[in-house]
Amino acid sequence: xxxxxxxxxxxxxxxxxxxxxxxxxxxxxxxxxxxxxxxxxxxxxxxxxxxxxxxxxxxxxxxxxxxxxxxxxxxxxxxxxxxxxxxxxxxxxxxxxxxxxxxxxxxxxxxxxxxxxxxxxxxxxxxxxxxxxxxxxxxxxxxxxxxxxxxxxxxxxxxxxxxxxxxxxxxxxxxxxxxxxxxxxxxxxxxxxxxxx
Numbered sequence: 001x002x003x004x005x006x007x008x009x010x011x012x013x014x015x016x017x018x019x020x021x022x023x024x025x026x027x028x029x030x031x032x033x034x035x036x037x038x039x040x041x042x043x044x045x046x047x048x049x050x051x052x053x054x055x056x057x058x059x060x061x062x063x064x065x066x067x068x069x070x071x072x073x074x075x076x077x078x079x080x081x082x083x084x085x086x087x088x089x090x091x092x093x094x095x096x097x098x099x100x101x102x103x104x105x106x107x108x109x110x111x112x113x114x115x116x117x118x119x120x121x122x123x124x125x126x127x128x129x130x131x132x133x134x135x136x137x138x139x140x141x142x143x144x145x146x147x148x149x150x151x152x153x154x155x156x157x158x159x160x161x162x163x164x165x166x167x168x169x170x171x172x173x174x175x176x177x178x179x180x181x182x183x184x185x186x187x188x189x190x191x192x193x194x195x196x197x
Contacts, residue, residue: 002116003141004058006124006131007050009035010145010158016128017155019148025062031152038148038179046175046183048077050144054085056119058108060127061091067125068099088115088122090130109137128156136164140188143168149180167193 009019011034022032059067064087071082086101090108097104105111108130115122124131134140168186176182 002119002121004112004116004122004124004134004139005054005142005144006134006140007144008126008146008158009148011148011150011152011155013151013153014157014159015152015155016126016158023066025066029155031155034150034152035148038150038181040178040181043146043177043179043181043183046177047146048081051078051081051123054081054121054123056086056088056115056122057082058088058090058105058112058115058122058124058127058130060130061089061093061095062129063126064089064091064095064099064102068102072099086119090127109133109139112139128158131158132163135166135188138164138166138188138190142171143186143188145184145186147182147184165192167191 008016010016015034018026018029018032019035020033021036022029026032067082071079073079073083083100086103087099088103088105088108088111089095089097090105092106095104112122112134124134131140167189169189171185171187174182174184
């Protein structure tokens with residue numbers, strides 16, 4: 001049985017919006033591209049290694065459209081890996097499947113068990129809205145957080161108010177990079193948090 005790994009670039013106050021730069025979906029957001037000043041070759045090499053670990057992608061519609069407008073045909077290691085991987089687009093609408101080797105999933109949570117039986121490691125990047133349903137159904141196996149030393153005070157968060165209560169367990173020591181960026185990997189536990197009651 002395969003695993004679902006969620007990869008997310010996140011600020012210290014939990015913001016995940018527009019980390020790489022502005023897009024049509026982020027109109028009015030004050031800090032597009034907040035991740036950019038913290039990039040290093042060492043961190044980039046680790047991201048490439050993470051990308052190459054996966055053998056399929058699961059993406060929400062907005063992230064899919066962003067990726068599909070940029071990555072196809074790119075010859076760098078990430079572009080090659082993304083192009084080669086089967087891509088699963090979670091959408092209840094009628095999106096254009098413009099990226100080769102894409103399959104639409106109308107109900108991603110229902111489809112995921114069969115996909116995990118067919119793949120070793122499915123990765124999700126971005127796709128914040130999709131993640132809420134996956135976390136609620138306790139279908140995420142590992143959460144890989146790229147934490148940046150910045151607080152924005154505004155923007156879409158990975159865990160907004162009202163999300164499902166969850167527990168996580170660190171699977172390895174955090175790794176830090178020269179600009180203060182840190183990657184932290186957590187196993188997602190299937191049980192809700194314990195209480196003292």
